[in-house]
Structures are given as C-alpha cells and as structure tokens.
Amino acid sequence: MSRLLHFTYDIQLAFSAPVVQHAFVLRCLPPDLPGQQILDAGLTLDPSVPFSIQRDNFGNLLEVGQLEDPHDHFWYRARGSVRVDFAQRQLVRCSPIFRQPSFYTRLSPELTDWLNTLALPQNPRDLAWALAQAVHDRLEYVAGSTGVATTAAQAFHAGKGVCQDFAHIYLALARQAGLAARYVNGLPQGEGASHAWCEVWLDGLWTGIDPTRCRWTDEGYLRFNIGRDFGDCPMERGVFRGPADQTQTVFMRVSQQQ
Amino acid sequence: MDDLIRHEKQINHQLARYGVKFGIYKDGTFHERLFPFDTIPRIITAQEWEQLEKGLAQRVTALNLFLKDIYGKKQILADGIVPEDFVYRSPGYLPQCEGITPPGGIYSHISGIDLVKGKDGVWYILEDNLRIPSGASYPLIARELCRRCSPDTFRHNHIVDNRQYGQLLRQTMDSVSTGGINVVFTPGRYNAAYFEHSYLAEQSGAVLAEAGDLYVRDSVVYYRSIHGDQRVGALYRRVSDEYMDPLCFEPSSLIGIPNLMTAYRAGNVAVLNAFGNGAADDKGIYYFVPKMIRYYLGEEPILCNAPTYLPIDETDKKYIMDHLDTLVVKDVAEAGGYGVVFGSKLTKEKLEDLRQTILANPRRFIAQEVIDFQDLPIMDEGQKVERKADLRAFVLSGADKTVVWPSGLTRFSRNPDSFIVNSSQGGGFKDTWILSR
Amino acid sequence: MDTVTLSKQSRLFWLGRYASRTYMTVRYMMKQLDALIDEKPVPYEDFCRRMGIPCNYRNSEDFCRKYLFDSTDPSSVARCVDAMLGNGMTLRETITSPTLAYLQMAQSAMDLAARSEAPAVELQWVLDDIMAFYGSFDGSVEVENARNITKTGGLVERLSLMLRLDLQPEKVEPELQKLVNRLYKTDLTPQPGPLAVIEKQALEDQPAEPAALLAAVEGLFVL
Secondary structure, three states: OOEEEEEEEEEEEEEEEEEEEEEEEEOOOOOOEOOEEEEEEEEEEEOOOOOEEEEOOOOOEEEEEEEOOOEEEEEEEEEEEEEEOHHHOOOOOOOHHHHOOOOOOOOOHHHHHHHHHOOOOOOHHHHHHHHHHHHHHHOEEOOOOOOOOOOHHHHHHHOEEOHHHHHHHHHHHHHHOOOOEEEEEEEEOEEEOOEEEEEEEEOOEEEEEEOOOOEEOOOOEEEEEEEOOHHHOOOEEEEEEOOOOEEEEEEEEEEEEO | OHHHHHOHHHHHHHHHHOOOEEEEEEOOEEEEEEOOEEEEEEEEOHHHHHHHHHHHHHHHHHHHHHHHHHOOOOHHHHOOOOOHHHHHOOOOOOHHHOOOOOHHHOOOOEEEEEEEEEOOOOEEEEEEEOOOOOOOHHHHHHHHHHHHHOHHHHHHOOEOOOOOHHHHHHHHHHHHOOOOEEEEEOOOOOOOOHHHHHHHHHHHOOEEEOEOOEEEEOOEEEEOOOOOOEEEEEEEEOOOHHHOOOOOOOOOOOOOOOOHHHHHHOOOOEEEOOOOHHHHOOHHHHOOHHHHHHHHHOOOOOOEEOOEEOOOOHHHHHHHHHHHHHEEEEEOOOOOOOOEEEHHHOOHHHHHHHHHHHHHOHHHEEEEEOOOEOOEEEEEOOEEEEEOEEEEEEEEEOOOOEEEOOOOEEEEOOOOOOOOOOHHHOOEEEEEEEEOO | OOOOOHHHHHHHHHHHHHHHHHHHHHHHHHHHHHHHHOOOOOOHHHHHHHHOOOOOOOOHHHHHHHHHHOOOOOOOHHHHHHHHHHHHHOOHHHHOHHHHHHHHHHHHHHHHHHOOOOHHHHHHHHHHHHHHHHHHHHHHOOOHHHHHHHHHHHHHHHHHHHHHHOOOHHHHHHHHHHHHHHHOOOOOOOOHHHHHHHHHHHHHOOOOOHHHHHHHHHOOOOO
C-alpha cells in the first residue's frame, strides 16, 4: 500500500561568533523518483539568501548558496509531502561503482577475517538479510560514540557506532560478498534525527535494508540521497571564515496522512 | 654546441637573473633552489620527431576518449577491454565527475608524457601525466636565454623554435573557455613550481590567482577585482583535485574555491585539466593504453609502452614468476604501498617475499622489463660524462586540435648510478632541440 | 585589463614600501660602512630606537654586518630584500618577467655583498638594480592604478623613514604633497583620521608634531 508522508526537517546551526563568506551545499530535499513522488517540497533559509538547485551525479538534489555578510546562525527548514509507492518502482541497471570499496567502506583485515567466519547463504536476497543480522548483532548502537569521519574499519574495531557506521560496515561486507550496495540517507517515519541505511541491488531493484534496525525498509522510509558512502552525499556541508565554533541542532518529523 | 658549453657561465647567470627556481621543503622549511641547467641539448632529428609527434598525439587522443568514456557511457568497460575495478578502485577516479562532460569534451588539456630512449634506439613511454604535469616553463625560458648567450649556435643549427608555448596554452584555454577571463590558479608562493605558475600566467596572458581571489556565485566563477568582478571562463589550475573545492572534496582544504564544482557541473567554467583524470594515468591503467588506442581509434599504437605484465593474467603471471629477478615491480595501490622495486636488487629472501606478496595480491602489482636507457652527455665540473635522462613531452589538447609542443623537458640525474631524474633529488634539466630538417 | 584584486592591491603597495625601504636603508648603511673606516662610532642604539626594532647588536661592526646581511634577523635589510622579491614574484604577470629580474638581481647583489670584503661595491649594485626596477616598472606596468599603488607605497615608506631618522626634514613637506597627489590616482582607501593630519600639513601648512605625523603616515592605509 502506498503512503502519503508529510515531512519537516529543521537544522539550526549556531556560531559562537559571527562568520562571513559562508558557502554551503545542502542535500536536504528528497528527489522525485519512481516510487517516490514529490507532491510539494520547499526549503526556507534564515538568514534568507537565494540558493540554486542542482542535481549531482547520483541524482541527489543540491541546494547551493553563499552568505557573504556576518551572521551568527544559519537555520534551514525543509518541508513537503511525498507519496511513497513501492509498486511504482522500476527495474534499473546498476552502476559498477557500487560494487567497489570506497573511502569509508574500505575493508580492514579484521573485517575480512570476521566476514570469513560467517556462514552465509548463496542466494543474494538471503545473503543481504544474513549480513544485516550479523552486523546488527555484532555492533552496539551507542549515540555519540563515533564521528562523521569514522570509517567502517574504525567503527568495527570499536564494536559500536551510530546508523552511519552500521551502514558503512554493512556496505563494506556486502560488496566484498559480491553484492552491489549503496548508502542512503533520509528520514524514516517518526521523529528525531535523520537516518542512514543501505540499498542492495536485487533482481534489478534497489532494495532498502536498514542494518541499524535490522529490517527491510518499507514505504515509511523517505529517501533523500544516495552515494557510495557518507562522503558522497552529506546532507549539509559548509565552509566559512571566522574564528567560531559551530553547534548543530536537528529535528525531523515524518508523519503519515490517512 | 661547443659554443654553448663555452657560454655555460653566462647561461647560468641569466637563469639566476630570471629566478629559474623550484622550491623544496627540507626539515620543514621552504627553500628555493636554482634548477641546474646543462648546456648540452638533447637533439631529436626531424624524422624521429615526426614519429614521436604522431605517436604522442595519438596516445593523448585515446586517453581523452577513455576519460570521456569512463565518466560517460563506459563502453570500453562493457566491452571488457579494461576491467572495471582497474578504473573504479583507482584513487584518481572521482565519482563526483560521473556524467559531466567538460567544455569542449576535453579532459586532459595539458598532458605530460614521460618517455625514455632505449639503447636499441626505440622510444618507450614510461608514464602518462594527465593531472597537473609541470615543467614546460623551464625549457621555455632556457631556450630564450641560450639564444641570447650563443646566437651562433642557433644561427647554424636548424632548430624548431619552441617559444610559442604561452600562445599554445592561451589557444588551448580560449578553445574551451565558457566566456570570461583566463586564470592560472596557484596554491601560492611557497609551492615548488611557483616560478612556473607565474611564468606561464605571464606568457599566456592569463591572470594569476590564489584562493580568495576567486569565488563562486550562482554557479559562476568570478575573479574579485576592485572594479567589479570578472567572470572566469577557463581555469588552468595547478592545485590537485582533492583541494579544489572544500564542499565537494577534501573539506579541510584552505586553498580551494568553495562550490567550484557547482560551476563546473553546470558547464559554466572550463577547468584545465578536468577533475578525475587520475583514473587514466595510474600505473595499472598504463598497461591498457595500447589497447585503448586500438579500441577507440582503430589504429596500431605508434609508440610503445615498456613491456608490462599483469599478474592477474595467467600467461603474464607465469612470465613474472620466471623472470622476477630481472623485472621491475610497481605497486599500483595508493600511496604507502610497496613503491617501485627492482628484482635484480633484492636478496633471495626478499625476492621470495615479493613473489608471495604478488601471488597473494595479484591486482595490486604490475611488472615491467627494465629498459636500458640511452645515456646523455652532461658537463660535470668541466668533464663530459654520461647520465640517465628522460623526456617529458607536452601535448596540448583544445576543443579543436591536439598539438605536441616541439620541445620538452629533458631531465637527467646527477648521480651516475641513479635512475631517478626527479628535480627534487638534485637532478637537472637540458634544452630539447627538435631539428627542422 | 584592469584586474587588481584586494590581495594584489596589498602586494603592490608593499612592493613599493619594501623597494623604497631597501633603497633608503642600503644608502644609509653605505654611509655607516664609510664611517667604520675611520673607526667612528655608528649610532646604532639610537637607530634601533627610532626604527622601533630590537637592538641585539654588540657593537658598530656587529650592527653593520647583521643589520645588513643577517637573514635570521627579521629587521635586517636582507629580509627586506627577500620581502621585496617575494611580493614581486607574486606579481609577475602584472610587472612582467624583465622587471622582476631586477629584483632578483638586487637579491643576488645582496648575497654577493654579504660575502664581500668591500660590500659597498655590491651594495651600489643593489641601488642600481632598484633604480632599474623603477624604470622597468614604469615602462611595463600598463594598469595605471597598479603603478600608482606601488608608488604610493614607496612614498609612504620614504616619509616614514625620513621622519623616523630625521633625514632631510626640509623635504618632508614636498614629499607629503606628492603622497597626497598620488594616492588620489589610486583606488586605495585612506583612513580618514591620518589623512586629515597629512592634508593639513601638506595643503594648509599646519605642521603636526613629528610623532603624530609619523603615526599618520604609518596609519594611512590598512593593507
């Protein structure tokens, strides 16, 4: 059954001192895709500056702009309504790059050794599922235990992480096991922070799997960006001038309209 | 030529006067050194050059088609000519460039192709440099100064003039420009090749800029000028891919231009050379260049690679295992790998270690025959001695044509036993004469 | 093409200042080297105080050597020459290679002077090279604004040194007038306070205290 989802995604950046020449790239609007129809979507910025929208090579939407004048905060708020309908998904070809290791998903001997100890099924769908279970069981979810720069190998060594790390470790293993797999970020139905999960290419369909929650994704998962790993599609990136520390507050909500 | 040797002192004085230097970092501090110049030129006959010119243009044309293909339709991968993972595992491959066709369809505008001449008289390609090959400025200014010091030499020999490099560079930039000024983008005064950056800017009539002089607004690159900002049409950048845009590549880069990639993606600026060219010039891809030439151009390669073997190929693997003690083995993995190892210089145990490492990681290595270079004479404290030397040829590809610069950078090693001709290792350079008849 | 960025403005200005400082301090030091021949004391402590630099010199001899040639001494003439050349190098495509070569030659002459038994001979070459630089600069820099920025920098430095070292006091006023005329041919933005002090003296003949005038000259531009 398709779902009509309404989302809001609020990010507040606060700077300890005013900054200038702040260039930003946001990826905080979901793209229109077969199976994910955007009914309406918008982004408001504060301070209000014009931005342009581009599509990157993965098909993600980029909101690009620059704040020249001094400012001590940057708030952006995305909202919209989306119809998610798995029946509308289409068979696609898989780019070979999703079969290769990338920066965050490079294997370590430790990861390889562990993968070799797993008794894994042959069938790709069963394999994809078995890996999700293995990662979920092996790793402890500890908020704040890793950072944006943590790689799969580092998080695996530590034995804990957040959704981004679960996804990276899953991708590293899945690709090594012969699957084509990619990183996804977006908003699942509910409230809180943004989320990261994976997609595996099965029978010509990119099929969502969430190793953090150990489940296949459903129509409650709103997809914002895809990439080989986090590095390809961060939801926010910026550079500015000024000796300031930055703090970030994120809040999102995705609710289903009946 | 003896006249040139006689004028060695004047020529070196002139080079010092023009500050022909390169920078090196030693013990953490920056030093500039004069780039030692040897007056005895490398001479390439007209007949020899005709072959080299054709072969180099052919090679670079194929490499440009290869880059266009791997970031576009990927036909050569689908047809199994080049294995996928050689491309996608290459550290120089940038997925951010997928689907972007640069202005004019050219990726490698300025290519530096390194060659050596074997004792058998055959020229071998050693390496393709398609990212930011440096060195053209040195022979360019050296020729000017040699002519000044020894006019007779140039009156009596039929040497093709090489001093149009600045114009060639300008034409190349103009041919792909999206409208606006031409800029040479340098990491700054303390870069090893700063002399070259500033000299090429002057010679090509471009503006020299650093981070902070350029910015992006509405997907267009501008040069900050006091009287209104000027749009940039072509950006000849001398900064590596990863530092060019902190919002797309290395986030900590302070020498880049934020959001340059959005301007590039929108087709609003030509970047010379294009981003992501590293996927076509690494040691693993080198093996496939002759195959690319056949595949894209339907021609036989005019210039040959040094004979190269891939351990992933069964026949090659057997050959490597049987001849490991005479081959040179190169690690194609990223930095921090094995580097370059000459089998002949290893002890029995080390050789065995290498053998096992190759068998365990066949994809990581290539093996090549060691080429017996033809040495060139240099003057060493008044004595003529023979030293190893290579040649970097410069090929300029614009939207409309590909031109091989009738000159090149001949580097030699100071150390009689060394194969390394790198300038930071104390090597020097020579003028390279192409004879017109 | 009038392409002067803010960073280029600053380099042009400082190129002028460093070239002028090199020229004036080399001339000053040639006089001191001459005084050494007759074993006359060099007033180096007073010099350092006036220049506002640390006085780490043992005696007249030591001062003449180190202040001229010691590249580890940030106040030295050698460092000033390096800074002059460094600014020139970043402006190659504006000032052209032939002009830049004179700065390179000045630095080479400094190196020779440092190793010479009679350094005044090579120091004279430094002065020659800087004069040649000025000539070449005038002839090859097409953008008038760029030329005037460097000249403004040169005048600021010259005035600063004249006031500090009490050189040719009768020439201060004409130099101030030159500065005022020159700076209006540039797009530099002078600081209003210091500008008022300078204009009063240059145009209205209301002399300021030397210390206040020096502060005004030094504070005229923030670059």
